[in-house]
Amino acid sequence: MVPKKQRRAVLSWEDVAAASEELAPEARSLLQEIAGELGAAGTSQAEAAASRGPWFLRSLEVQGHVGIGVTPLRLEFLPRPGIVVVSARNGIGKTSAADALRHVLSNGEPRRYQLAEANLHHPERQIAAVVTDGVSDAEMTCGGQGPVSWKNSDGSSGAIPPDWRVAYEKFSPVLLYPEISPVIEQPGVLHTYLYDGIPIDFLTNLLARVDKIRTVGRAADRKVAEAYDRAVTVLSRVGMAATLVSRMRECGATPTLEATAELRAAVAELPASAPAQPSLVPVWAVDAGLVAECVKAARRVERARASIVSGADVVRRALGQLLHETHTYPETDSADDICPVCATPGVRWRDRAQHTVADLDAGLGELRDAERTLKSQLQALASAFPNPLLPATRTALRHPAIKDGDPFLARWDRLIDEVKGLMSNATPQLLEHLCTESRAISAWYSGSRTALLVNYEESLNERVHVRQQVESWLATLETHRVECDRGIRAVKLAKAVEQWIRDARAMLFEPIAGRVTQLWTELSNDSDVVITDMRLSGGVRQARKVDIDMTVGDVIVKSGPDAPNVLSTGQRNALMLATYLPRATQPESPFRFLVLDDPVHAFDAWRVRYLAQLLAAQAATYQIIVLSHDERLWQELRAIGQYVQHIRLDRPPNEASTVLTRDITSPGLGYLEDLERVLDAEREVPLGTDSAITAMTLAICRQALDTEAGLYVEVLGRRAGLSDDELRAARDRAGDSRQQLQLLNDYAQKLGRQPIDLALYDRTIADLNKGGHGRSPEKAKPQRRMQWLKETRRIIKAIHKLGN
Template sequence: MTVAGFRGVGPARILPIRPGPGLILVVGRNGSGKSSFAEVIELLLTGDSARWADRSSVWRTGWRNLHHPDPCGIEAELRVDGTTTPMRLRRSWTAGAGLADADVAGELSELRRPMELYRPFLTAAEVGRLVTGTPSALFDAIDAILGLDVLSTADQRLHAAIKPLEAAAKQHRADRTRLRDALAAIDDDRARRAAAALASADLAAILDEPLSGELIDRYRQWAILPLPDLGEVAALAEELRAMSAQAGGAVDTAVTVRLAELLRLALDHHDSARAGPCPVCQVGALDDDWRASAAATLEATRGTALSAQRATTRRAELVRRARAITANLSLSPAPDGLPVEPALAAASALRAALSAGEDLAVHLLTWYPQLVAAVDEVRAAAAEWLERRDTGWQQILPDLRRWADAAREVPQQASELADLKAARAWLKDAAIVLRNQRLAPFAAHAQQIWEELRQESNVQLGTMSLAGTATRRRIEFPISVDGADNGTALGVMSQGEMHALGLAMFLPRACASESLFRFVVIDDPVQSMDPSKVDGLARVLAAIATDRHVVVFTHDPRLSDAVRRLEIDAVTLQVVRAEQSVVSIRPTADPALRYLDDARALARSEEVDGDVRTPVVEELCRSALEYACQRVVWRVRTARGERHADIEDALQHAQKTTTLFALALFDDAERGGDVLGRLRNAYGGWAVNAYNLSRKAVHGGHPVADLPGFVSDTRRLAEALR
């Protein structure tokens, strides 16, 4: 991982992690910048960091380093199992860019779902949330990795099919109750028969009775007979009267128009012939006085003629509307008993008067009010008859028909509903069996981890199980305290025990065999743990590190002390932060060098008897060389794209030192006979001597004339193999 200008890291720094499984401890005091590296791989793979989740905005605004804000970028190089070329993920930010405005290279959208299932990152804040979060969230997180999504999907589909059938059956019963109550309130023989026959075959015959006949339809037509508003018709008549008066009659208007035209022609004649006798009567004189008088008369006549024309046009429109009132009036045949004669007589008189062309305004004001009054009387009589006739049967009949139609489907729906419920019950039982089968290895791993982490704890964790459904789903942790069953874990656990339980929940999930990620990144897991639990954590991490990368960031020296004390194979990198965010990373105690440092110290010790020193020194030197060879095998074969499982299998079969050297030198376990020649030709006799003495250590101590020299030669060979 490479970090520059990000969080606590100023100038660019690289955190090197060798290929192959193993435990890597990244140690440093608070504020040293080590957690910045922990956030890098998570941010590159997920686009976010759990450390910032659910925090205020200030946590997201302080991501750029204060002392060296530019250049700012993070990068990780990863090996994909089975491929030769490393994969590079990178995010970089220009000056002033926000966290979300990064230039992204190598984004892995296809890892989104695996990341949700087997999230390989764990921060100190997440440890507590793993066991104190909502029960359903923890249930879903574990249930998702069991590979039983198809069962959940099937259950959801069954539930979706059952729900409308149950709702329909419930609604059908409720409708029957409602209809019975409504029918009981209707004073009608048909309603009483329908109430008695509800939900029986006899109901169909009752419903088939005609809803209404021709007589009822006629009454309804008269009850809602539409007429133009009386006030609007009266206003039309008054306007028609006014327009008729203004127009002054069609004859007067024509005379006025002809007079205006005659005056205009006379004025044109005067303008062209000047003054002279009238060309028509030969008596009057068309002089200037006449012209002035004639022009004034023409102007007045034109205004009168225009007004008369407009009034005539409007009167014609009003006449058309008046005639349309009766033309659009449709009076259907009336049933016996309705007083329709006055209405028919008024309509006939109004229609005859209008078609005769008499004074339309007078006829409208005379006959239309009589028509409206007569029709209102008929409407009231028809409505009264319908009200007496309609006892509520017509209103409820459509509901009865719908209910009867639905009732025909009830038997089939009930059978289908019973089948679906039986299927869902069977699926539920089968899911419990399958879930327990799938959960068993996971629960066993969690219990195994807890047994290591619970050192000196009185809390005994039982077999974890998934319980409940829907909104009540949860994970149960049956425990006992000093042999007494408490029923639940969380109520009696200390903070350290809670963190241990959180790790026991996280690690089996992150290390599931189905996971695509062969690494685990844990930030500060030691907090709240007592020394005995730290020793247990070291053992757990060492066990997991046998087949994957385990990278642990911690400020607490107790974990690295426990690793050294328990002689756990691990690489420790120390992060030191100087002024201006200048971060340095120093490797400490390479396992091979650690073996050799111990061997050198023992070889020079005069306090230990030679018979004791020699075999121990030889064994330490052999362990150093074997570790160096394993490191070479991992480096070469991962670069070639081999699967981890194949590399581990090859190393497991290389039990002899000679075979292991053959793998390291030739990448061929069958070339053990060529090892001595290669060492002699490549390095010299000192390398052959170191190899032979370390190889013989497995068979017991052999006299070594110069133990310090042997250790020195072994160191040179181990460094050469790197």
């Protein structure tokens, strides 16, 4: 690794220009050429996106996406730094909402995780997210499977700006747990995730362009080298051009222009034609299975012929004529059963003739079928025999290098003659003889053919072919010389750019790595696993990895890919967050919002507390939106005095496709608002008896007070250092509203805060407690009920003041 003081900060095109002075002239000239082509990219797109903003999230509306059905889910946010907790039970739609936001903000980029996107409740998807930079809003929308569109406050619209897409990919303001969890398991993914967050895209673009030139150059080099190798091989076999061979080997596959001119002059003296290739037919083969089928068919024909007498067909025709209905012969012969052939009476000649005809029909039918089968097999067997010899082939096979040429040529001719009569005289013996002879001739011809082709290839080594090969190489070199030259320069330039990338990623990752180790320490200060350093290493194209140095107890572990394997699930999740936050909150990011889906997964109470402290510190400059089913993070945030907007998602009974939202930042005030609406309506249209309205008012007021007091008992108790068990026991002992308020005052005093003066609300508190035990005041007037509501609201606001 280059020492920090000696590293060159190649972080812009100006730095590239300065660093290029140290390159070799050929590499520098190629760099200047590429830089001219990429001149418009002097500023990275991420930096262009950063020139706008900072962006905050104003709203999100989702319909028909994953688990959210026909009723739109709408979330409203204050576009400013702070924390919003969106809580819900599992399966309500938290991740569906976060995924919908990711979809539009990322311009519909494919997910890095598996998700069944088809909606079971509503087929038409509509997503709309509004962001603002404080001056104007921008709305990103997506309908169905179509593209994401961008609309400005002034009404102008179009596609998502390219700089926004690049910035989103680099800084990833939305973190979904299923998307980031594999990062900890797969070091290559972790490297990509971290590497993508470093603003050196101009260097990677430069390397990609250099690699393209190098790839083209390598392909050209291969073509020239192949032509060169062929020429040298042929030339070296001649034995008459040793000087030319020596000169070619001295110059190599890509000689200079001067050397190329010398070689052309030497080659011009060589003959310019090549010998003709011998005319040879392909080798044939005899299929043993097909031969066996033909022999079988021939034997069947023999059997069929042997089963009938000679002239059977003539006899069959004669008998047919005698038996035909129109045949006439003397009536007396017929009446006296006299045979029309031999004139013998009483022999039942007609029956005997019919039987004879049937026997002849069967025998002749079998013979014809057997002959048809044999003919079909013989036609298929035709490819097992050679074609007649062409004069050119006969001449070639009489080459002196061919052994037994004339005897086999005579056998070839004889075989052709014998095959001609095969269709009319195919006996099993003849078939076997011809096929055996064909195999023998084919074996001889195959060897002879190979010998002739080898002889031809050797003849090409004569000087006439040498000239063609050498000229072909020089022509290939001329065609690809520029590509080869640029490829050589690209190889040298690539080494320099690779080193610039290594140095730049090391320098730029240092603050991120420092922040990662710091966050890990804060999230895991109760663990004996300590991460001391993290580095991006390996190649700049492949074999990327992340080296993580850590100590486990007194054991020093230095293992890149394997380091996370020693961590528990909670620790890996902590490492995930420690990795994510520094990347997402780089100063160059135009986003001032972070959306975290289930960040407390597998966290124990201590780690939740540490995370709350980290998020509270980050919330000074960032809008942080946390989606979780776990209420502990909200409690810990409130315990450290962080104001948190709290939104609850829920599905009403029997309406699985509907997701409702409710702001429960102050649930007690929410109850009172509901009660106030009921009482206002009651003044217009009575809802029941006075006693019923009184009981309802007391019940809701007490529920509002107890809910708010209970929340802030948790907040102040945690702030005062009480454990979960201590808080639980204390709340169990506080049986009514007054006792809960007193417990809240006790914790406030421990924290040095002015307690609530409960004497101011003594009568209302007493009435609420009585109402909780079924002893509502008799004949309470509407003014009295409004007094309970107003004083309950004052007590809740006093609780807020106490806890904030």
